[in-house]
Amino acid sequence: xxxxxxxxxxxxxxxxxxxxxxxxxxxxxxxxxxxxxxxxxxxxxxxxxxxxxxxxxxxxxxxxxxxxxxxxxxxxxxxxxxxxxxxxxxxxxxxxxxxxxxxxxxxxxxxxxxxxxxxxxxxxxxxxxxxxxxxxxxxxxxxxxxxxxxxxxxxxxx
Numbered sequence: 001x002x003x004x005x006x007x008x009x010x011x012x013x014x015x016x017x018x019x020x021x022x023x024x025x026x027x028x029x030x031x032x033x034x035x036x037x038x039x040x041x042x043x044x045x046x047x048x049x050x051x052x053x054x055x056x057x058x059x060x061x062x063x064x065x066x067x068x069x070x071x072x073x074x075x076x077x078x079x080x081x082x083x084x085x086x087x088x089x090x091x092x093x094x095x096x097x098x099x100x101x102x103x104x105x106x107x108x109x110x111x112x113x114x115x116x117x118x119x120x121x122x123x124x125x126x127x128x129x130x131x132x133x134x135x136x137x138x139x140x141x142x143x144x145x146x147x148x149x150x151x152x153x154x155x156x157x158x
Contacts, residue, residue, distance in 0.1 A: 014122065017118065017122070051087075051088075051154075052097060052098070052101050052150065052151060052154045053101075053147075053151070054080070054087065055076055055080045055098050055101040055102045055105065056101040056102070056104055056105040056147050056150075057105065058076045058079055058080065058102075058105065059072045059073065059076040059101070059102045059103075059104075059105025059106045059108075060072075060105040060106075060108045060109070060143065062075050062076060062106075063105060063106050063107075063108055063109065063114075064108065064109045064111075065113075066113060067111065067112075067113025067114035067115070067117075068113075068114065068115070069106040069107065069114070069116070070106075072102075072105065072106040073102055073103065073106045076102045076105065076106070077099075077102060080098060080102070084098070091158075093157060093158070094154075094158060097150060097153070097154050097157075097158070100146075100150050101147065101150055103146075104143050104146035104147045104150060105143065105147070107139055107142050107143045107146065108139060108140060108142075108143030108144075109136055109139055109140050109143070110135050110136055110138075110139040111132065111136050112128070117131060117135055117136070120135055121135065
């Protein structure tokens with residue numbers, strides 16, 4: 001059971017590459033946070049009136065750069081949170097819409113830096129080329145669709 005040919009050993013072999021890629025993505029995300037590029041990006045983009053698109057774009061940029069949806073969510077929230085009032089997101093509904101926009105951005109473009117990409121491709125038997133064509137494109141459609149629906153809801157509700 002615990003040998004490399006047992007079920008635990010087989011599970012460890014299957015999961016090892018995913019765990020390593022996830023760890024590397026987390027390290028890269030922490031490097032982005034510590035470098036100050038996230039703060040610079042937030043300060044630069046806050047001067048442009050992008051409305052609800054700003055949290056979506058920041059989250060998308062971070063997710064695409066380093067791969068982790070979790071890191072993109074947390075980093076974007078820490079960038080946007082102090083700017084909520086100056087961006088005009090004061091009501092509880094507007095704050096909830098910002099959270100959804102950050103989530104939609106973090107769903108964008110799953111690729112080789114993303115552990116989700118490797119979990120889906122390896123567990124479904126997809127090769128990397130097919131994963132890029134199907135999964136990366138699918139998550140792009142998912143994120144853009146969510147952002148467009150959210151933007152329409154924001155215009156109607158706000």
